Amino acid sequence: MTETDGESTYKLLVGGKLVGQFTNPKTSIDYKPTPKTWKNISVSKGATVRVEFNTATNSNKTSGRIPYARGRWIALTLVPPGAKKAKDRARDIISSDSTTRIFEETGGLVAVEAEHFALQTETETRKWYITSAAQTPEITPDGDESHADSASGGAYIEILPDTRRNHSMKLIHGENFSNQPGKLAILVYPVHFNTPGRYYVWVRAYSTGSEDNGIHVGLDGTWPDSGQRLQWCEAKNSWRWESMQRTEAEHCGEPYKIYLDIEQPGLHTIEFSMREDVFEFDKWLMTKDRDFIRPEGAGPS
Ligand SMILES: [Ca+2]
Ligand SMILES: [Ca+2]
Ligand SMILES: [Ca+2]
Numbered sequence: 001m002t003e004t005d006g007e008s009t010y011k012l013l014v015g016g017k018l019v020g021q022f023t024n025p026k027t028s029i030d031y032k033p034t035p036k037t038w039k040n041i042s043v044s045k046g047a048t049v050r051v052e053f054n055t056a057t058n059s060n061k062t063s064g065r066i067p068y069a070r071g072r073w074i075a076l077t078l079v080p081p082g083a084k085k086a087k088d089r090a091r092d093i094i095s096s097d098s099t100t101r102i103f104e105e106t107g108g109l110v111a112v113e114a115e116h117f118a119l120q121t122e123t124e125t126r127k128w129y130i131t132s133a134a135q136t137p138e139i140t141p142d143g144d145e146s147h148a149d150s151a152s153g154g155a156y157i158e159i160l161p162d163t164r165r166n167h168s169m170k171l172i173h174g175e176n177f178s179n180q181p182g183k184l185a186i187l188v189y190p191v192h193f194n195t196p197g198r199y200y201v202w203v204r205a206y207s208t209g210s211e212d213n214g215i216h217v218g219l220d221g222t223w224p225d226s227g228q229r230l231q232w233c234e235a236k237n238s239w240r241w242e243s244m245q246r247t248e249a250e251h252c253g254e255p256y257k258i259y260l261d262i263e264q265p266g267l268h269t270i271e272f273s274m275r276e277d278v279f280e281f282d283k284w285l286m287t288k289d290r291d292f293i294r295p296e297g298a299g300p301s
Contacts, residue, residue, distance in 0.1 A: 002027035002034050006056035006069030012038060012076075015047040024069070026058070033074065043078065051076060086220035090190045090267040093118050102267075103191045108199075108288030110191055111300040114281040115155045117187040125175055126185045126274055128157040128281070143278055144208040150239055152204065152283045152298035159185050162278030164211045176277045181216030181223035184274040191270050193262045199286035200259045202243040204299060206280040207232045214246065214275035217284075219260045220268055226259050229275060239282055241294050256290060
């Protein structure tokens with residue numbers, strides 16, 4: 001923040017090393033936010049980030065009380081590389097491939113086949129593969145058979161390989177499990193929203209075991225708490241629409257807790273990422289109706 005009585009200098013140190021320095025401009029306005037951006041700064045795990053700032057005066061007084069600035073500041077924000085505004089991100093995705101589908105919300109509802117994703121990222125460890133009557137992935141191990149004949153649109157996607165079939169098999173964080181969203185196998189769908197507001201997210205999935213029934217949902221490259229740990233417990237061995245969040249209190253999930261807030265109308269990206277491998281994903285929808293009734297079949301077109 002600028003101060004009229006002096007121009008303080010700020011230093012940013014990472015791991016004890018000076019990576020940026022900034023001196024406030026002269027000003028006639030006190031406490032005006034004056035952001036400074038430093039690019040291409042790497043912060044290694046466990047590094048200490050330190051901000052230093054000094055007092056400064058621009059007074060010519062030689063006696064009496066000398067006015068001075070205190071080096072006031074408000075915030076330090078870390079932005080990951082590649083982070084973009086929501087609109088830029090969605091536009092980049094669309095312009096990179098002319099065949100990309102853009103979905104549209106009307107009347108507070110949008111429904112999308114999972115296999116119609118625009119792209120997927122973070123695929124080194126686990127990846128989504130399409131299964132249809134004509135196409136079965138050749139990735140092994142895969143602990144269950146094809147369920148394409150009962151899938152909406154005749155196709156679904158599945159995260160492979162599957163190295164954790166049941167609770168006794170080894171859980172490897174960041175490999176066959178990720179309680180953290182946005183780490184593994186991220187799917188991206190561009191959606192144009194006409195109606196801002198709170199949308200409840202429902203997903204149609206097929207669970208055949210105890211370690212294939214969780215996923216995360218996010219918005220515009222962010223992963224809010226209300227999109228984490230969608231969970232399925234009921235109706236094993238069938239396609240099942242669900243909108244439940246796994247919590248400490250209820251491992252099978254609580255209703256009304258899975259939602260995304262669309263604050264501005266226009267283009268956004270809806271994104272899903274892996275929680276458990278061999279998750280089978282047929283279709284998803286977002287509805288403004290909190291009391292949306294679970295579809296028995298494929299759900300809205
Ligand atoms: Ca399978
Ligand atoms: Ca699994
Ligand atoms: Ca489908």
